[in-house]
Amino acid sequence: MGTQPLMMRSLCFLLLTSLGALAQGTGVPVYQEGRGAKSQSALMEQAQKLLEAKALLPRAQREEQMQRTACDLTLPPAETRVLTARELWQRARASHLRVGFYYLCTKCDKWHLNLAGGYALTADGAVATCAHVVLPPEKMKEGYMIAATEDDQVLPVTEILAVNAGNDSAIIRVKAESLTPLPLSTDVMPGDPIWCFSDPYGKRGYYSEGIVSRFVKRPFMRKREQAALPAGTALPMPVWLETTLDWAPGSSGSALLDAQGNCVGHVSEIQAMLEDPPLRARNKEAAAPKAQGTYIVFHQGIAAAEVRSLVRDRVDR
Numbered sequence: 001m002g003t004q005p006l007m008m009r010s011l012c013f014l015l016l017t018s019l020g021a022l023a024q025g026t027g028v029p030v031y032q033e034g035r036g037a038k039s040q041s042a043l044m045e046q047a048q049k050l051l052e053a054k055a056l057l058p059r060a061q062r063e064e065q066m067q068r069t070a071c072d073l074t075l076p077p078a079e080t081r082v083l084t085a086r087e088l089w090q091r092a093r094a095s096h097l098r099v100g101f102y103y104l105c106t107k108c109d110k111w112h113l114n115l116a117g118g119y120a121l122t123a124d125g126a127v128a129t130c131a132h133v134v135l136p137p138e139k140m141k142e143g144y145m146i147a148a149t150e151d152d153q154v155l156p157v158t159e160i161l162a163v164n165a166g167n168d169s170a171i172i173r174v175k176a177e178s179l180t181p182l183p184l185s186t187d188v189m190p191g192d193p194i195w196c197f198s199d200p201y202g203k204r205g206y207y208s209e210g211i212v213s214r215f216v217k218r219p220f221m222r223k224r225e226q227a228a229l230p231a232g233t234a235l236p237m238p239v240w241l242e243t244t245l246d247w248a249p250g251s252s253g254s255a256l257l258d259a260q261g262n263c264v265g266h267v268s269e270i271q272a273m274l275e276d277p278p279l280r281a282r283n284k285e286a287a288a289p290k291a292q293g294t295y296i297v298f299h300q301g302i303a304a305a306e307v308r309s310l311v312r313d314r315v316d317r
Helices: 004-021 041-052 059-065 085-095 223-227 304-308
Strands: 096-105 111-120 126-129 140-148 154-164 169-174 193-198 206-217 239-243 255-257 263-274 294-303
Touching (some): 041 096, 059 154, 085 096, 085 206, 096 126, 111 263, 169 304, 206 294, 239 263, 263 304, 294 304
Antiparallel strands (some): 140 154, 154 169, 193 206, 193 255, 206 239, 255 263, 263 294
């Protein structure tokens, strides 16, 4: 009798272990979170080795190349076959890259990673992302751009191909030969279903579904960026694609896919509409005012046509 509870516990443990092993389909990653998780340690080690090998783009070259406004690429044609749900997730994950900086900050003597999203445009290393993603972190003392695949392989960024701060789009080149490119498509309308694979707040591999809500035109540039434009320059007014998808900081630059696996835009901004702030309490002894609530959150992407405007070449037929 004394051994029966122990045997039962052992059987339960084996059963739970077996169920855990069967919790997902073949090839589906299980991300480790919480205490003991070292999700970025492998990336840091690879980035440091690339730095020591002088394989990363020097700062002076990066800043010079940031002035480029267009590049020559041969882009794949838009797909027409509707993908299954699993095929679409697989394509979204395979084409997704994490893009950002491996940098030494001004407040300590440690190196850090600051990564957002991006997506492959060509198999040989052209990658699209946001213009604000290729800007260095504010507290960076020394740093270099890197990219990382979903299988945690760090790829050096070797060139900035084109940037347009006015439409929050950029194209970079990474050292790779077998990326999974996404075709760009402008055949999209409100009500169309779309999907996004990204890392909101560093939560790896978050996949969400929504619809296109509307298209709007408004400036992206902040006032100080507008002030830097030459006199008489028209203020850029990119086309924004608003969606009901879920994303957050860390998702910037990640692709928005249609049912055929084409990229119709990428993550750019979040705009939360807050209720009016409560009136200050007139009496010092009065209770503190209630915190503001949120009416609605707009998830705003940059339309694929804006990325296409950075490419001089024609789409491959």
